[in-house]
Amino acid sequence: MVLTAHEVAVLSQAELTQSDIEYFRAKYGLRFIRALRAVEEGRVAKYHFEPSGSTAWIVKGLQREYLVIPDLYCSCRSFYQSVVIAREADTCYHLLAQRIAEIRNSYEAVESTDAKRRSLFVLWRRTD
Numbered sequence: 668m669v670l671t672a673h674e675v676a677v678l679s680q681a682e683l684t685q686s687d688i689e690y691f692r693a694k695y696g697l698r699f700i701r702a703l704r705a706v707e708e709g710r711v712a713k714y715h716f717e718p719s720g721s722t723a724w725i726v727k728g729l730q731r732e733y734l735v736i737p738d739l740y741c742s743c744r745s746f747y748q749s750v751v752i753a754r755e756a757d758t759c760y761h762l763l764a765q766r767i768a769e770i771r772n773s774y775e776a777v778e779s780t781d782a783k784r785r786s787l788f789v790l791w792r793r794t795d
């Protein structure tokens with residue numbers, strides 16, 4: 668799932684109009700609404716690990732936190748079932764939320780360490 672240049676430009680605006688939201692909802696369905704809500708509620712975070720300098724994006728869902736690799740992967744069940752197995756969707760709402768958060772520069776920046784990274788990834792990569 669890759670947003671078009673036009674979509675990125677629209678999402679970069681300070682305020683989304685009702686017609687912008689209708690456009691995205693028509694294309695991405697309720698996933699877009701859920702993604703936008705997740706961003707507005709501050710449920711997207713970008714971790715930065717030292718000393719490696721590596722990063723990781725997570726989106727806090729209703730049950731737990733999911734690891735998101737931008738435009739590629741999410742550790743949630745919906746991504747596995749609907750995108751990978753059934754191929755009935757291009758994305759889950761967490762993947763959309765990560766892109767919206769990054770474009771709108773609206774996410775929590777978390778400083779952490781490589782020592783903590785391993786245990787965080789064990790939690791985030793669970794697929795249950």
Ligand SMILES: [Zn+2]
Pocket residue numbers: 733741742743744745746759760761762
């Ligand atoms: Zn997901």
